[in-house]
Amino acid sequence: MTAPTRDPFPLDLWSEAVYSRRSIPATLATGASAPGAPEPDPAVLPDGRRLPLAPPPLRLQPAHQGQHQRQRQDQRQQTGNVDLADPSVLAALLHYSCGLLQHDLTPGGWPLHRAVASARCRYPSELSLVVPAAAGGHRPGAVYRFDPLHHQLALVHHEMGGAPAVGAGTARFLVITSRFARTAQLYGDYAPRLCAQEAGMLLGAVHLVAAALGLRTRPGLDRETLLELCAGWTPDGVEHPMGYLEVGNAQASGRSTAVEARLPWVPPDAAAVLRARHSGAAIFDPEPVAAPRALLDDLGAALATAPFADFSCHLLVRQVADTPPGHYVHTGERLQSVRDGDPVPMLEQIGQTEGRVSLNFRSVACTAYLAVRRATAVARFGADAFRQVHLVAGAAAHLICVVAARHGLTARVHNGYDAATAERLLALTQDEETVLFQVAIGAAKPAAGFRLPVVF
Ligand SMILES: Cc1cc2nc3c(=O)[nH]c(=O)nc-3n(C[C@H](O)[C@H](O)[C@H](O)COP(=O)(O)O)c2cc1C
Known part of the structure; x- marks a missing residue:
């Protein structure tokens, strides 16, 4: 197999995985492991101190809010000032973009279903909240991994002197990484293609749910910021940096595109949808x-x-x-x-x-x-x-x-x-x-x- 570490997306992926699908192993049809597939992922559940998350709300803009709260929410939506300090906002954002939403009881089926589709439910994507270090820039001061199975956060990285708080503060980033090995167990060298597709879908999900909650997000494509955000906590060759969004605090980076200037489309009763x-x-x-x-x-x-x-x-x-x-x-x-x-x-x-x-x-x-x-x-x-x-x-x-x-x-x-x-x-x-x-x-x-x- 190609080593996913140094070059997770070699240029020949275009011909091998997009144009010809040659990299899909014949064993896929039987559901057997791909020849030479990496060992099963030992880190199924993230290590680290656990932080409970608030129960996810059944509506993304709760109808039961009082008049005063509703007014505050309307104001926040207009100014883009909603932030992740509100525990119910953070819980809703993580759950409705990456959480476990359905349990399929069919014998022999795929039991667990997340908010975003995943080829054969392998779910290689991880979503982490990165709080930048006090010194500024994008180097992480603390990283909290979302655990969809338990609807919790796990503290997976923090700088010396203690972890900055989850919500309060200005810049917060949601970072998407991918554990290719989960998908490669079945799909072999075709996995990077599927993992890249799913990472994009997850980014779209975070962007949409954030909009439903009145949060501003700025998704970025550049590799430099992404690698900086991932420094020190993504095991090399095991977990690949894929994408990021800056959440809240619309004035923070000054980056903006024509697309972001318009409010994203959100369906009515988004949570139910x-x-x-x-x-x-x-x-x-x-x-x-x-x-x-x-x-x-x-x-x-x-x-x-x-x-x-x-x-x-x-x-x-x-x-x-x-x-x-x-x-x-x-x-x-x-x-x-x-x-x-x-x-x-x-x-x-x-x-x-x-x-x-x-x-x-x-x-x-x-x-x-x-x-x-x-x-x-x-x-x-x-x-x-x-x-x-x-x-x-x-x-x-x-x-x-x-x-x-x-x-x-x-x-x-x-x-x-x-x-x-x-x-x-x-x-x-x-x-x-x-x-x-x-x-x-x-x-x-x-x-x-x-x-x-x-x-x-
Ligand atoms: C990137 C990607 C590629 C997929 N490719 C196929 C495919 O080739 N054939 C297929 O039947 N389903 C495909 N699926 C659908 C998944 O198997 C499906 O999303 C998964 O069973 C989860 O179901 P759910 O979205 O209802 O939770 C794909 C999904 C994703 C995200």
Whole structure:
């Protein structure tokens, strides 16, 4: 296996994991361990002093708040002054972005489901709260790891002289790291691709939940800040720095983008929507019913305020009310028609796994393809481009999943697609744009599984 430590995203990942999927081991089909897979992750639960978290609220903007509290919250939302000092805000942010939300009791199934999808529920992603050292900059003074299983924080790192407090203060960062070995046990050298996708989705989740709570976030792509934030607590070659967001205190760094200038899209009763999100049954075979037109309107609003703007979303619409079937592309908030007509033949050519159609495209409502400017990113950032563009597209992919859930639909991230065929049939810019996500949306049939909500 390639050593994930020194170069977690070698340039040949593009050909091995995105274009050809050659790095997926044959053993995946049987569920057996990948040949040469790393040892099982010994650090299943984080070490360190435990801090209880407040029970997560059932609503992200609690209706039971008194008038006075509501006014204060409205003011905070306008000024961006909500901070993590409020224990219920911190608990809600962690739980609804990375927490354990559903327990599936189906024998032989995957029992635990987090707020963000994960290939075969391997959950390689970790979310940690980094409190910068008093000296300033991004070096950590204390790092608190979120433990979704117990809804707790574990203190995993602190500077000499004691740990700075969790919430109070100015700059706080939520840092996403990934333990590739968890996914590599099944997926071998394909794991970095899946881990990068999931890290992006988790970033999108934190951004969305923070917005629902009235918190400002500034997600960053740069490697220097990320590595500084991860200094001293991410075991080399075991846990890979993936992404970060600065939370609260909007004036702190002065960085801002056009995307951040607008308030992010948040669904009404966001907590209920996030609790309902799921990826559907083992084989994605939805009911062939039309999705409401509002699905596309919400997709436009959500993608227009995604954490990063540098992606495009091609939608192949099969059955959506008041919308002719065909190929559309999202630019800004607008859905532009590229070509009318039944998209199923195109979907069945793109959406293939080893020569077979990956899911039932004949009954989906629509399928989204997220594309990024790969060649430009590689020219600018070399091997780190892989991480960066997966963060960009992953954050948008999670929004698509949440928009589907808001309309009672299921969204399935599915890597069974042929990237070169997608480029050709979607008429992407040759040798520049690459599809990183295929997300099918439909009305899930009642499944054999039975998922219970997890309550802390
Ligand atoms: C990056 C990524 C890739 C995935 N690829 C596939 C895939 O190729 N085929 C598939 O059936 N499901 C795929 N999934 C769906 C996961 O198996 C699903 O999210 C997981 O079972 C968790 O279910 P939940 O989202 O309902 O909690 C993928 C999910 C992610 C996040």
